[in-house]
Amino acid sequence: MTADDSAATRPESMRILDRACVIVHQHVTTAYPPGASLPSTKQLALALGLPEKHVHQGLLRLDSLGEVALHTGSLPIRLRPREPHPRDRALHGAVRDRIRAGHYRPGQALPTGLLGEEFGLLPHHVQRALRFLTAEGTLRYDEHGAFGPGHYVPVALAGAVS
Incomplete structure (x- = not known):
């Protein structure tokens, strides 16, 4: 087909x-x-x-x-290229802060469903926000990740999130 x-x-x-x-x-x-x-x-x-x-x-x-x-x-x-969507900014900041604080550890998959509920975002809006964080290197998307397809905290990123 x-x-x-x-x-x-x-x-x-x-x-x-x-x-x-x-x-x-x-x-x-x-x-x-x-x-x-x-x-x-x-x-x-x-x-x-x-x-x-x-x-x-x-x-x-x-x-x-x-x-x-x-x-x-x-x-x-x-929106400008590489400009985050205004509704995604709170999620961006929280994910960065949680990585910095060790709440999300290197290699860990992000709980996208829970993040959507917490920030009042629909699943496709969470994906939009995570695409932005992936493009800037804060996260990585792994089709074959340890916990299945999803967004993961990069191992090299551990303390480098600014």
């Missing part, structure tokens, strides 16, 4: 939504520089000629990827 075969078996409504999300992504990443506020969902829908619900879904996907920040108390914002 190829990717085209699996796409062909998806309902037409899902394929339309996927295309709309691609359009929203392309528009946002080319028309708005990092750090810029985006127009409202309604204004984007009018500009793109798409249903408002499809534009909203596209923005939700961009939020999950860490490309934009929604629900910040104002209009959506296009």
Whole structure:
């Protein structure tokens, strides 16, 4: 089975939504520089000629990827490259502090479900936050880790978290 075969078996409504999300992504990443506020969902829908619900879904996907920040108390914002999502900052600080304090030890898998509950983040938002920490080297993702696939404290990092 190829990717085209699996796409062909998806309902037409899902394929339309996927295309709309691609359009929203392309528009946002080319028309708005990092750090810029985006127009409202309604204004984007009018500009793109798409249903408002499809534009909203596209923005939700961009939020999950860490490309934009929604629900910040104002209009959506296009995030800068390597800029953490505003809702992830508390989790970032806590993980760094816990590594520094020895609460999370080198080689230990992070309890992602518990972290999500503690910080009020959905599982895909926890993954977004941990991708950021992995990119900066605070964590490592190991598909074949000792406790299964997951995010682990790197052995070399032990006392080096700043």
